[in-house]
Amino acid sequence: MLNLEKTNKSLKKTLIAFIIFLIVVGIWKPLALVYGIQRGGLYSLIGLPLALILGIVGILNLAHGDFLTLGLYIGYIFFNSWSIDPLISMAPLFFILFGLGMVIYSILIKRVLKAEHLNQLLLTFGISMIIIELIKIIWTTRPRSVYTSYASSSVTLGNMSIGMYEFIYPAMAIAVLVILQLFLKKTRLGQAASAVGQNPKGAEIVGINTNVVYLVVFSIAFGIIGVAASVMLPRTPVFPLSGNPYTLKSFALVAMAGLGNLNGILIGGITLGVAEAIVQSIPGYEGWSDVVFFGILIAVILLNAYRRPES
Amino acid sequence: MKRVFLVMMSLLLVFSFVLAAEKPIKIGAVNPLGDITGDQAAKAMKLAVKEINDAGGVLGRPIELIVIDDEMNPAKGAAAIERLATVENVDFFVGGMGSGVHLAQIPILKKYEKITVWIGAATHQAEIAMGPDADWYFHLHPWDYQQGEGYGIGWTEIVHAYPEVKIEKVFLAYEEGAFGTDSYTTYVDLYEEAKRGEGSWKEVLKEFKGASFKSAALGGGDYRAMLNQAKAFNPDLFIWAGYDADAIPIVAQAKEVNFQPPLFVGAPPGWPADFGKNPLSENVILYGMWAPTLNEVSPVAKHFYDAYVEMWKEEPATYFAPLGYTNIYFLVEGIKKAGSLDKNAIIEALRTIEYESPLGEVLKIEPSRIIKNQGFKYQKILQWQKGRQEVIWPLELATTQLDYPFKFGK
Numbered sequence: 001m002l003n004l005e006k007t008n009k010s011l012k013k014t015l016i017a018f019i020i021f022l023i024v025v026g027i028w029k030p031l032a033l034v035y036g037i038q039r040g041g042l043y044s045l046i047g048l049p050l051a052l053i054l055g056i057v058g059i060l061n062l063a064h065g066d067f068l069t070l071g072l073y074i075g076y077i078f079f080n081s082w083s084i085d086p087l088i089s090m091a092p093l094f095f096i097l098f099g100l101g102m103v104i105y106s107i108l109i110k111r112v113l114k115a116e117h118l119n120q121l122l123l124t125f126g127i128s129m130i131i132i133e134l135i136k137i138i139w140t141t142r143p144r145s146v147y148t149s150y151a152s153s154s155v156t157l158g159n160m161s162i163g164m165y166e167f168i169y170p171a172m173a174i175a176v177l178v179i180l181q182l183f184l185k186k187t188r189l190g191q192a193a194s195a196v197g198q199n200p201k202g203a204e205i206v207g208i209n210t211n212v213v214y215l216v217v218f219s220i221a222f223g224i225i226g227v228a229a230s231v232m233l234p235r236t237p238v239f240p241l242s243g244n245p246y247t248l249k250s251f252a253l254v255a256m257a258g259l260g261n262l263n264g265i266l267i268g269g270i271t272l273g274v275a276e277a278i279v280q281s282i283p284g285y286e287g288w289s290d291v292v293f294f295g296i297l298i299a300v301i302l303l304n305a306y307r308r309p310e311s
Numbered sequence: 312m313k314r315v316f317l318v319m320m321s322l323l324l325v326f327s328f329v330l331a332a333e334k335p336i337k338i339g340a341v342n343p344l345g346d347i348t349g350d351q352a353a354k355a356m357k358l359a360v361k362e363i364n365d366a367g368g369v370l371g372r373p374i375e376l377i378v379i380d381d382e383m384n385p386a387k388g389a390a391a392i393e394r395l396a397t398v399e400n401v402d403f404f405v406g407g408m409g410s411g412v413h414l415a416q417i418p419i420l421k422k423y424e425k426i427t428v429w430i431g432a433a434t435h436q437a438e439i440a441m442g443p444d445a446d447w448y449f450h451l452h453p454w455d456y457q458q459g460e461g462y463g464i465g466w467t468e469i470v471h472a473y474p475e476v477k478i479e480k481v482f483l484a485y486e487e488g489a490f491g492t493d494s495y496t497t498y499v500d501l502y503e504e505a506k507r508g509e510g511s512w513k514e515v516l517k518e519f520k521g522a523s524f525k526s527a528a529l530g531g532g533d534y535r536a537m538l539n540q541a542k543a544f545n546p547d548l549f550i551w552a553g554y555d556a557d558a559i560p561i562v563a564q565a566k567e568v569n570f571q572p573p574l575f576v577g578a579p580p581g582w583p584a585d586f587g588k589n590p591l592s593e594n595v596i597l598y599g600m601w602a603p604t605l606n607e608v609s610p611v612a613k614h615f616y617d618a619y620v621e622m623w624k625e626e627p628a629t630y631f632a633p634l635g636y637t638n639i640y641f642l643v644e645g646i647k648k649a650g651s652l653d654k655n656a657i658i659e660a661l662r663t664i665e666y667e668s669p670l671g672e673v674l675k676i677e678p679s680r681i682i683k684n685q686g687f688k689y690q691k692i693l694q695w696q697k698g699r700q701e702v703i704w705p706l707e708l709a710t711t712q713l714d715y716p717f718k719f720g721k
Contacts, residue, residue, distance in 0.1 A: 163567035245530030280536035
């Protein structure tokens with residue numbers, strides 16, 4: 001009971017600090033706030049499936065960003081071959097990636113669940129390499145893109161021209177987060193998944209089929225990658241390494257939020273996105289955004305490490 | 312018995328002469344085959360070799376081309392030269408694309424000192440590394456500083472030819488890596504020259520500003536902060552130096568922040584597969600050495616284009632294709648003129664020939680800042696119009712008029 005109160009207090013403090021941070025940035029650099037929320041929303045959306053897999057299945061998927069790339073190519077095929085708008089191909093993409101997740105889990109991941117972490121990492125790294133090389137063979141390294149007129153639409157406020165499309169990123173991140181929380185808390189399978197994530201052996205003892213839970217969670221996470229690819233497609237060039245950098249950023253977000261903390265992914269993603277946008281808006285310091293991104297990450301991890309022994 | 316032996320010996324002698332005469336001249340090429348530039352350059356080289364061999368080869372001998380993939384990896388690029396020299400025993404080196412790979416290859420090239428005709432590497436660092444004494448080294452691609460100088464000449468001529476065009480303020484957006492930073496340094500030098508009333512930019516560069524961005528190719532892709540800086544500067548000429556992955560998002564985001572400079576120029580090494588089909592491409596200006604529309608003004612360009620399409624069932628999409636074709640033909644013309652494989656004779660011949668290339672201009676060797684044998688000096692100024700790359704400058708090669716000013720959704 002006491003612990004729960006402490007956790008709630010800590011969450012409230014974090015939320016208040018987060019809101020104050022956003023207000024200060026909004027007054028100081030309103031455009032940086034807008035860009036940061038948009039970009040941070042994307043980081044969160046892409047980070048959520050990685051967090052889900054790492055938190056429940058316990059696998060760090062180093063091919064995370066490459067499956068995102070694959071999703072982008074599939075979305076591109078839908079657009080280029082059948083003129084299907086990326087936002088419409090979101091539904092088939094969810095199911096295609098969901099199916100792919102089932103196959104990858106059943107054939108490969110299942111075999112290394114009890115293996116050393118290094119072997120798990122090597123396996124997903126190998127998958128990453130294979131995906132990149134296959135994409136190069138099939139589609140070459142030349143970037144491709146889809147054109148949708150709405151992706152560069154904007155509204156003018158005073159002397160600021162604000163792009164509207166990228167607000168879809170935080171909106172989708174919030175929607176996915178809410179659906180995931182509902183799934184994990186309100187459905188029997190979701191509750192089983194939470195139990196497996198917290199204590200897999202205990203869950204097995206009480207009769208939960210962990211293999212089915214892992215399969216479903218892994219596949220859902222892949223489905224979310226498909227959704228992320230769909231919403232990114234109108235604004236993202238498609239080439240073999242399109243999604244690759246997001247693996248590291250997503251892992252950084254999970255490390256910052258803490259294992260199993262899905263809400264933290266959203267707050268962390270937007271914080272890092274806004275910090276990046278502030279740096280990019282200062283003339284002469286544009287190149288420092290990665291330093292700030294990972295600097296904040298290190299600071300938060302150290303702060304968490306300092307706070308945990310106290311509690 | 313003696314007579315039989317003599318006949319046998321005579322036959323053997325004749326046979327060995329025939330063999331020696333038909334022994335191929337070996338050319339070793341190093342290209343990044345996983346990238347469209349290297350892939351198409353290699354294909355164009357194979358086309359040139361096929362045409363030359365079909366016409367009887369050179370010095371009565373066929374040409375053999377051995378291509379090795381450098382995978383854009385400096386270590387692999389250097390190892391490829393070593394292998395071509397020692398295992399394959401090639402007579403000449405050709406190829407090239409990336410500057411980083413070439414910097415690693417230069418010490419190996421210097422070790423063997425075989426005649427090298429290189430079509431890649433624009434950075435002046437490669438010229439410094441090669442030094443002034445490598446008379447066996449021929450570099451066909453313009454160096455970075457030559458390109459900068461060429462654009463100044465081009466824009467000045469365009470301003471004179473089109474009275475409505477005004478250029479005074481120039482903004483350069485450059486990607487954070489070596490390629491972009493090198494471009495920025497070059498423009499800063501050109502600006503300093505222009506301020507002193509010197510150099511090719513003196514008439515068209517009164518104010519200059521630059522800002523960096525993280526390329527989508529390297530994990531970036533949000534250019535809006537940089538574009539807002541450019542918008543506040545209000546340039547007459549906006550140039551971005553990045554990669555092909557940046558091409559569409561930069562224009563889309565410029566539209567989003569309502570940044571519409573009169574001249575919108577992209578300077579990536581290649582363009583996305585479908586850029587011309589994208590409505591946002593209309594009137595975007597680009598720098599390059601070649602465009603398919605040159606077919607309309609150059610018979611050599613047209614011959615190359617048609618032969619390439621026939622052989623490979625695909626269109627050449629990057630200037631490295633005609634450059635690769637030029638690479639082989641230029642070398643073979645030199646061998647033909649020298650009349651032997653004597654190194655000094657070929658070097659002398661290559662320095663004096665004039666080869667009408669499919670890039671629309673005549674290739675002649677002249678010294679550059681450091682090396683003695685530099686080929687092309689300038690790139691061309693092109694413009695996307697109705698999905699086609701049209702040549703705007705050099706004015707004598709222009710395939711259409713400049714569409715000015717740049718406007719979204721024209």
